Amino acid sequence: LKDLGLGTVDSVRVGKLMELEFKTAPDGSKLEEVCRDLLSNPVIEDYTIRFS
Amino acid sequence: MKIAVVQFPGSNCDQDCLRALTDGLHIQAAYLWHKQTSVSGFDAVVLPGGFSYGDYLRCGAIARFAPIMRDVIRAANEGMPVIGICNGFQILCEAGLLPGALIRNQSLHFVCQPVWLRVETCETVFTANLEGRRILRMPVAHGEGSYFADQSTLAKLESNNQVVFRYVDEYGKVTPESNPNGSLHNIAGICNQARNVVGMMPHPDRAWDHKLGSDDGKLLFGSLVETLEPFVSR
Numbered sequence: 001l002k003d004l005g006l007g008t009v010d011s012v013r014v015g016k017l018m019e020l021e022f023k024t025a026p027d028g029s030k031l032e033e034v035c036r037d038l039l040s041n042p043v044i045e046d047y048t049i050r051f052s
Numbered sequence: 053m054k055i056a057v058v059q060f061p062g063s064n065c066d067q068d069c070l071r072a073l074t075d076g077l078h079i080q081a082a083y084l085w086h087k088q089t090s091v092s093g094f095d096a097v098v099l100p101g102g103f104s105y106g107d108y109l110r111c112g113a114i115a116r117f118a119p120i121m122r123d124v125i126r127a128a129n130e131g132m133p134v135i136g137i138c139n140g141f142q143i144l145c146e147a148g149l150l151p152g153a154l155i156r157n158q159s160l161h162f163v164c165q166p167v168w169l170r171v172e173t174c175e176t177v178f179t180a181n182l183e184g185r186r187i188l189r190m191p192v193a194h195g196e197g198s199y200f201a202d203q204s205t206l207a208k209l210e211s212n213n214q215v216v217f218r219y220v221d222e223y224g225k226v227t228p229e230s231n232p233n234g235s236l237h238n239i240a241g242i243c244n245q246a247r248n249v250v251g252m253m254p255h256p257d258r259a260w261d262h263k264l265g266s267d268d269g270k271l272l273f274g275s276l277v278e279t280l281e282p283f284v285s286r
Contacts, residue, residue, distance in 0.1 A: 038117070041110055041146065043153040044200060 053277065053284040054080040056094040058124070058140075060115045061086065065101035065137065068257040073098075076260035077273050086118040095284050096133040096177075096276060097124055099140030101193070101255060111154065111196045112142035121147060133177045133276060134249045138194055141241070141251030150244055150251045151209065152201030154194075158234025162195040166265065167232055169240050169254055170220040173213050176243045178250050181275040187224045188217075188268040190259035192232055192240075197253040199235035199242070209242055217241035217252055 001009050018039055020026075031049060040047040057069045066083060073081035081098075084091065091097055104115035115121065121143075128134045128149050136144040144150045157163055166189055171182040182188075201209065209215055217240040221230040231238045233253070241252030256269025 038113060039109070041113065041153055043145075043151075043202075044155055 053095045053280055054082065054093065055096045055098060055276075056084040056091055057081055057098045057100055058084045058120055059086060059100075060102070060104035060118060062104045062106050063100050063102035063139070065139075065255065065257055068255070069098045069100045069137070072257045072260040072269060073273060076267075076270050077277060079273075079277055084120055086115070086120050089119050089123055091120070091123050091127050091132070094132075095280055096135070097127065098257075099124070099134070099136040099143050100257065101138030101140060104139055104143065107139075107196075110142075110146070111139060112144075112146040115139075115143045116146040125149060128244075128249050131246065131248050133280065135178055135272075135276075136249075136251040137255055137257060138192075138197075138253055141253055142196065144249060144251040149249050150242055151205050152199055152242070154196050154253070155198045155200050156196050157194070157198050157232070162193075163197070163232045164191070164193040165232060166191045167240070167254055168220050168222050168224075168230060169217045170224050170226075172215045172218055173243075175213065176216055176247050176250050177276050177279040178272045179216060179275055180279045182271055185224065186271075187220065187222070188271065189266040190254045190256055190269050191265075192254045193258075194233070194253055197233040197235065199233075199237075199239040199253075201236065206236060209239075210237070212245060214243050214245065214247075215239055215241075216243050216250055217254070 035047045059066045142154045169188045171186045174183045219231045219238045226238045243250045256272045259266040259269035
């Protein structure tokens with residue numbers, strides 16, 4: 001990155017981003033459950049849920 | 053006695069497992085399709101290697117929710133012997149039947165090679181005949197076989213004697229060079245606390261005849277048969 005002229009970069013993170021679309025807002029605890037049990041493995045991964 | 057070999061879409065060692073049992077050990081075995089919902093009629097379950105559901109998301113993450121797994125988990129919790137080999141081990145960890153997880157090999161490469169294993173405990177139905185820290189030869193073939201667990205889980209596994217197999221050199225010594233994937237503590241296989249569920253990355257199903265380079269894999273299934281036979285009324 002620095003060689004390409006982005007000398008001011010402080011950190012880089014590569015990770016998984018999963019985008020789920022809903023017509024109606026999902027139940028928050030169900031969403032947590034799905035993130036914990038399927039979309040991530042808490043033994044080796046962390047997750048954050050963001051709405052936009 | 054009759055042993056179930058579960059087939060998920062993407063399993064590719066199902067036939068090896070079945071042949072190891074039927075041709076190698078002359079015991080009854082049959083496939084159980086992932087959409088089936090019961091293991092009744094079987095005395096033990098094998099989760100074979102492969103790439104269940106394409107290994108999408110994480111290895112074993114989707115297979116864990118297959119219809120058959122609900123009953124496999126129930127049966128395992130009631131004491132039925134269950135062995136997960138390679139992808140099967142990953143599925144058992146994802147299902148929470150075994151602690152920890154299997155992550156990308158340290159080398160980042162798929163490894164496919166014969167390894168030496170030391171049997172660390174004969175207190176499982178799959179290793180009951182293998183006293184005296186026997187050294188076994190069989191192949192590994194995986195991209196995500198590096199065993200990981202947090203320090204407290206690891207300490208618990210060690211103190212409960214739940215590490216079943218460790219990667220060693222041909223003299224039985226634990227060395228970094230003999231570890232093909234960067235597994236913590238050179239762990240190649242573990243069991244649950246009740247000792248009826250075993251997961252291992254190496255393939256006993258690919259080592260049940262001298263023509264395959266080794267028949268050490270027969271010893272594991274042989275242990276299972278000898279341990280279970282007296283209790284099976286069929």
